[in-house]
Amino acid sequence: MSNIKTSKGKITFNKTEYVLQNFTNDSDESVSYALVSDSQVHIGTDKGIILFDLSCTINKETFTDINLFTAALY
Amino acid sequence: MANKKISQLTAKGTALAATDLVEISESDGAGGYVTKSVTGANVKSGLQPTLVSATNIKTINSTTLLGSGDLAVQDTLVSATNIKTINSNTILGSGNLVIAGGQIVPAVSNTIGTTITGATIAMSDSVLIPAGTFSSNCQIDLTWIPSRLTGASGTMQGLIYINSTASLTGATLMGTSANMTTPSIVTNNRCTRFIAVRSNVATLVLTSGLASSDFSPLNPTETLPFNNSSDIYIIFAINNVSGVTTGRNVGYRIIGYNL
Numbered sequence: 001m002s003n004i005k006t007s008k009g010k011i012t013f014n015k016t017e018y019v020l021q022n023f024t025n026d027s028d029e030s031v032s033y034a035l036v037s038d039s040q041v042h043i044g045t046d047k048g049i050i051l052f053d054l055s056c057t058i059n060k061e062t063f064t065d066i067n068l069f070t071a072a073l074y
Numbered sequence: 075m076a077n078k079k080i081s082q083l084t085a086k087g088t089a090l091a092a093t094d095l096v097e098i099s100e101s102d103g104a105g106g107y108v109t110k111s112v113t114g115a116n117v118k119s120g121l122q123p124t125l126v127s128a129t130n131i132k133t134i135n136s137t138t139l140l141g142s143g144d145l146a147v148q149d150t151l152v153s154a155t156n157i158k159t160i161n162s163n164t165i166l167g168s169g170n171l172v173i174a175g176g177q178i179v180p181a182v183s184n185t186i187g188t189t190i191t192g193a194t195i196a197m198s199d200s201v202l203i204p205a206g207t208f209s210s211n212c213q214i215d216l217t218w219i220p221s222r223l224t225g226a227s228g229t230m231q232g233l234i235y236i237n238s239t240a241s242l243t244g245a246t247l248m249g250t251s252a253n254m255t256t257p258s259i260v261t262n263n264r265c266t267r268f269i270a271v272r273s274n275v276a277t278l279v280l281t282s283g284l285a286s287s288d289f290s291p292l293n294p295t296e297t298l299p300f301n302n303s304s305d306i307y308i309i310f311a312i313n314n315v316s317g318v319t320t321g322r323n324v325g326y327r328i329i330g331y332n333l
Contacts, residue, residue: 002243013244016299036313037194042247048278048298049247051195051235056243 003057006073011045013056018045020074033070041070090114180207181328187310189223193317195233199310200240201326208302209332214269218310218326221262222254225319230254232265232323235309236300245309246298248278254321262324269300276300 005012009020022030023044034042040053052073054063063069086094092115099107125131127138139145151157153164180203187198198220208214220232231253235245249267270277276298300306310323 014238040195040242047246051242051245051247053243 001055001057001062003060004052004073006059011043011073013050013052016047018043018047018050020044021046023049032074035066035070037066039066041066043070043073090117092118176332178207178330178332179328180204180330181308181326183327184325187312187323189320189322190312190314191320193314195242195311195313197240197242197309198312198321198323199326201308201310201328202240203306203308203328205304205306206302208271208330210271210274210302211333212271212302213331213333214267214271215329215331216249216267216269216308216326217328218265218267219262219324220251220254220265220310220312221260221322221324222256223260223320223322225314226257228255228314228316228318230319230321231313231315232263232321233311233313234265234267235311236298237307237309238304240307240309242309242311248298248308250313253315254319271300271302274299274301274303 002014011018011020020032021044022032023042025031025034032044036042036051040051043050043052052069054066054069056069057063058069058072061072063072090096092113094114095111096114096117098110098112100110102108123130125140127133127140131139133139134145137145149156151166153159153166157166159165181201183199183201185199188196190196190198216234218232218234220230222230232251233247234249235242235247237245248269249265251263251265254261254263267278278298308326308328310326312321312323314321
């Protein structure tokens with residue numbers, strides 16, 4: 001199980017640091033994230049849009065709700 | 075021995091022994107000579123020792139140089155005669171041969187990917203681009219074909235991601251097809267993506283509204299690592315947006331132009 005480490009507007013995953021930032025969604029709106037299913041979310045970063053899912057832990061914590069999972073990233 | 079020609083002396087009949095004596099005339103350095111003797115050992119010590127392969131004479135690729143006859147060697151290389159040229163340029167000589175950039179086609183496939191069902195983004199197909207396939211400065215044309223198979227209603231999308239493993243978790247989105255909504259019949263989209271890579275950093279245009287964004291003058295909106303020194307997986311995923319469709323990827327083509 002892969003872990004995401006959070007730190008004030010940044011996340012670290014697989015030894016890569018990403019700066020959280022907005023992106024343009026399918027409706028041409030500027031958003032920070034987009035839920036894509038009950039277990040997956042697109043996260044905007046300086047290195048592109050990253051797909052995360054509930055198989056990941058956040059700071060070693062396990063989630064079963066994608067909304068809580070996403071909130072924990074910010 | 076006095077008053078006898080050398081040809082009149084009794085022949086020894088055997089090889090020179092170390093203790094045998096030979097008469098010589100040694101130069102005195104002033105035009106005169108002094109008669110002296112040297113031993114057989116003295117004579118032998120001034121000769122080259124018997125050649126023994128791999129002992130006091132080298133071999134070539136473990137083959138002895140001793141013996142009679144010619145040693146087979148490669149003919150002298152003559153450009154365009156017994157060694158080919160590259161675009162009419164010789165490859166003989168010292169130094170580095172600079173190969174100009176060129177087109178590379180690392181992956182073409184008509185593979186029918188896994189059919190994806192349910193309201194999720196899931197991998198239908200993937201392809202590995204091994205490390206070193208592209209240079210750190212290149213341009214890549216990526217084409218893929220998502221297919222909406224079933225669904226009386228609902229939207230399906232074909233997406234592409236890149237990752238260092240064949241997994242969607244942590245993968246970076248590179249493109250999203252137009253929404254595929256035509257009900258009850260199989261529909262296929264031909265999607266394209268242009269990727270400009272400079273020093274292993276790729277630039278993309280918007281990932282939504284692909285058909286327009288790839289051909290419009292929009293400024294780049296993303297930069298993402300595209301490290302040519304590591305393996306890169308291109309992942310072809312299906313997003314059944316409303317969960318009532320099924321779909322899969324049915325082909326792709328990746329062409330890179332190393333700069």
